[in-house]
Amino acid sequence: MLAKIVNTRMSQGRKHQLVFVVVGLIPIMAYFSVFSIYPVFSAFRISLHRWGLLQRERPFIGFDNYLWAINDPVFWASLRNTMFYVVFFVGLVLVFSLLAALFVNSLRAPFKELMRGVIFMPVVTSLVAVSLMFVWLYQPSFGVLNFILDWFGLGPFDYLQSSTQVLPSIIAMGVWKSVGYSMVIFLAGLTTIPQDFYEAAYVDGASPLRVLFSITLPLLKPTTVFVLVTSVISSVQVFTEIYIMTRGGPGTASRTLVLHIYETGFQFFQMGRASAVAFIMFAVILVLTLVQLRRFRIDFEY
Amino acid sequence: MRKMGLPVLLMLLILVLFNSTVTAEDVxxxxxxxxxxxxxxxxxxxxxxxxxxxxxxxxxxxxxxxxxxxxxxxxxxxxxxxxxxxxxxxxxxxxxxxxxxxxxxxxxxxxxxxxxxxxxxxxxxxxxxxxxxxxxxxxIHTPIINVDLYEEAGIDVPTTYEELLAANAYLDIYDDRDRLIQAGATLSTSRDGSWNVIHWSTILKAYGVELVNEDGTEAAFNTEVGREATETYMALTHPRFIDDAFVLGRSAMAWNGPWWRAFLDANAPNLNYQAIAPIAGPDRQVTGMxxxxxxxxxxxxxxxxxxxxxxxxxxxxxxxxxxxxxxxxxxxxxxxxxxxxxxxxxxxxxxFGEALEAAEIYYAPIAQWESIDVAIGQELERLVVGEITVEQALNNAERRVNEIIAEGR
Missing domain, CATH: 3.40.190.10 (Periplasmic binding protein-like II)
Known part of the structure; x- marks a missing residue:
């Protein structure tokens, strides 16, 4: 059919163009199909089976793995922790990276470049190294943080050894590590706002705060939505720092969905259950992203 | 030529056979x-x-x-x-x-x-x-003591859990702001490497309690004596103190293996330490292995x-x-x-060799042990940081262990 259309309706040049596009797309489509599409369908199929890596029998069990997940208190603890992490991590990253961007944007060269580099530096530092460093900073008896707080008569805090302080402690580290990346995006966003708007506002006698809330923030909305959506997606998948710093402990106080999936799949070899939890996590991310896109719909241009 | 044919053929045959024999043994x-x-x-x-x-x-x-x-x-x-x-x-x-x-x-x-x-x-x-x-x-883990801290306190090396708990209480030192600055003992609170489960189960065994019943079909630790043993474990853990507290001379006792000597010698050359015999419980002298x-x-x-x-x-x-x-x-x-x-x-x-005579395998010989170990380890972690009580920890651990055994891995 396609060949018929190509032969009858297209010019020779268009035909060559189409062939070029199709041939050019084949490798990436093949790669995408084998390494992305097929694994997704395969994981869904596995999630419908009692699929233990070490079991010879892998019977079809419908949605039992999903039922197991939603009846498992550890799953709910993991989901709760993940949501806590997402809300506070994303909120703090948004606020601090925006403030950092505004601050850096207000500086003159060479301080502007210097501060941008300083704030961005944690982003390029190895997450594993940073996590190990923070384990020592947070050590209750011998850590630097409690040592410094002691000068001011504060603490000691238990940080990673406390069920209530562990997630805030990890979030604080994550925010420190991630602010630089979002700041750079906000800086890029700030450069797209026409200077005419600011000049007009100042001519009209607007205060800096009024300029911020009436011009900068509204016009940064597309950038803010981008930072928000990407931060939510990445924070739902938080794993490395948790794995290194606490392994989800104490107890399940810092256990997140991805760690739950990892342990279910690769420590207990329950691939069916791990796949089911992965699909639940996919649904969570999908819903969160759709809500954000709908809530923060960008309906203006300038 | 014809006379030569047979010996040559035989030679060839022998060579082929010899060669194939050698190849078969190459592995x-x-x-x-x-x-x-x-x-x-x-x-x-x-x-x-x-x-x-x-x-x-x-x-x-x-x-x-x-x-x-x-x-x-x-x-x-x-x-x-x-x-x-x-x-x-x-x-x-x-x-x-x-x-x-x-x-x-x-x-x-x-x-x-x-x-x-x-x-x-x-x-x-x-x-x-x-x-x-x-x-x-x-x-195999045996108690390792800081000899100087014991001598300064004038305490004999403990041989029973009763003595150990008394020594631990005496050697726990708090500053004027009620912060612990020296611990009598720092048993593992981390499930990394299953160490908290090993230390806890060692005490359980010394009190006469097993992790699972004889046929490995259900948890056996959630008893009155099991709770008492768990209280003892709790008293000997100081979650704010890491293993290095012993290395830094701030803990009077840690439980560790023979390989630790190389680490201690390299990192704390002035530490005066000594391995002692496993502690005897009300039931028997035992150490988890x-x-x-x-x-x-x-x-x-x-x-x-x-x-x-x-x-x-x-x-x-x-x-x-x-x-x-x-x-x-x-x-x-x-x-x-x-x-x-x-x-x-x-x-x-x-x-350590002598301790081997009092050593008992800490895990149960059942296929789901890896999952059981994690479940117990998590509940112990929640216990030592004060998130749950001893009773809740044992109830939770019992429920999870029984579920894992019932489901199979």
Whole structure:
């Protein structure tokens, strides 16, 4: 059919163009199909089976793995922790990276470049190294943080050894590590706002705060939505720092969905259950992203 | 020419037969362990020595990160690409045996183990009446005390839990802001490496409580005595103090293995420490133990299996395992070493060797142990940080253990 259309309706040049596009797309489509599409369908199929890596029998069990997940208190603890992490991590990253961007944007060269580099530096530092460093900073008896707080008569805090302080402690580290990346995006966003708007506002006698809330923030909305959506997606998948710093402990106080999936799949070899939890996590991310896109719909241009 | 034909033909025939015999005996065995550099180096040397002794055998040695070993082994066993000789952790043995992945030891190995090694070497490697391999190393923890802190306090070395709890309370020191600055004991609170479960179960056993019932069908620790033992464990843990508190001279006691000596000597050269005998509980004197084993892949060819067992025997013989004990600090399981001056006169090693007599495998021989270990470890973590009470911890752990056993892995 396609060949018929190509032969009858297209010019020779268009035909060559189409062939070029199709041939050019084949490798990436093949790669995408084998390494992305097929694994997704395969994981869904596995999630419908009692699929233990070490079991010879892998019977079809419908949605039992999903039922197991939603009846498992550890799953709910993991989901709760993940949501806590997402809300506070994303909120703090948004606020601090925006403030950092505004601050850096207000500086003159060479301080502007210097501060941008300083704030961005944690982003390029190895997450594993940073996590190990923070384990020592947070050590209750011998850590630097409690040592410094002691000068001011504060603490000691238990940080990673406390069920209530562990997630805030990890979030604080994550925010420190991630602010630089979002700041750079906000800086890029700030450069797209026409200077005419600011000049007009100042001519009209607007205060800096009024300029911020009436011009900068509204016009940064597309950038803010981008930072928000990407931060939510990445924070739902938080794993490395948790794995290194606490392994989800104490107890399940810092256990997140991805760690739950990892342990279910690769420590207990329950691939069916791990796949089911992965699909639940996919649904969570999908819903969160759709809500954000709908809530923060960008309906203006300038 | 015709006269020459027959001898030439015979010669050719002999050559072909001889050649095929040699080829049949040439064998490569793949050998896997986890990472620990000094040990890996010694194993590599021993593999080369084995190759020199048996030129027809080539040993391919690989080692992987400790945390990755289980995943690597299980996936390669399922895929049929597992090595011929594998270093495995004791709690995995039941699963390996039940799936038919590892071979029962041949007679020459069984005889060596039964006649020349300590009883626990055979007991810990036995499933359904068969022995499945040599011990690679024994993980045994005994109390290690800071001699100076005990002497300064004028306290005798504790021998019972009653004495230990009293010493612990006396040696716990708080500053004027009620912050702990010295701990009487710092038992493990971390489930990393299952250490909190090992320390807790050691105390349980000393109080006469087992983790699971005899037939391995349900949890057995949630009893009145189990709660008492767990309170004792709680009193001896100080979650704010890390293991290094002992290294820094801020804890009077830690529980650790014989390999710790190298670490202490390197990191705390002025620390005056000493290993002491396991503490006696109301029921018995006991210390929790685990073991790693050299096992042989049941799906390897008969020729590979034969040489894999020969290689395991070589690594575990009196001469080579003595190197392992003296260089790496492993507790020997060979009877001969306890009469060898190089081994027997070392106080540290001797204490651990004697502790071996009070050692009991801490895990239950059931296929789901890995999951059970994590579940118990998590509840203990929640307990020591004050998130839940002893009663809640034992109830939760009991429920989770029973669910895991009922479901199977």
């Amino acid at each position: 490569t065995i793949r050998f896997l362990s986890h990472n620990y550099k000094p040990w890996n180096d010694l194993l590599s040397e021993q593999a080369r020595a084995f190759e020199e002794l048996h030129p027809n055998v080539k040993v391919e040695y690989t080692h992987v990160e400790h945390a990755d070993l289980n995943t690597r082994l299980m996936t390669s066993l399922v895929a049929g690409t597992a090595p011929d000789v594998m270093g495995v952790y004791g709690p995995w043995m039941a699963e390996l045996v039940e799936n038919g992945w590892i071979a029962a030891a041949p007679d020459f190995v069984v005889e060596d183990i039964m006649n020349n090694t300590v009883p626990v070497a055979g007991q810990s490697a036995e499933y359904d009446g068969e022995i499945y391999g040599y011990i690679q190393h024994i993980g 685990y073991a790693w084993f050299w096992v042989v892949n049941a799906n390897s060819t008969p020729q590979q299996q034969y040489w894999a067992w020969r290689f395991s025997e070589f690594l575990s013989n009196d001469e080579n395992y003595l190197d392992m004990a003296l260089d790496i600090g492993f507790i020997s399981f060979r009877n001969a070493h306890y009469e060898d001056d190089r081994y027997a006169t070392d106080d540290w090693i001797r204490t």
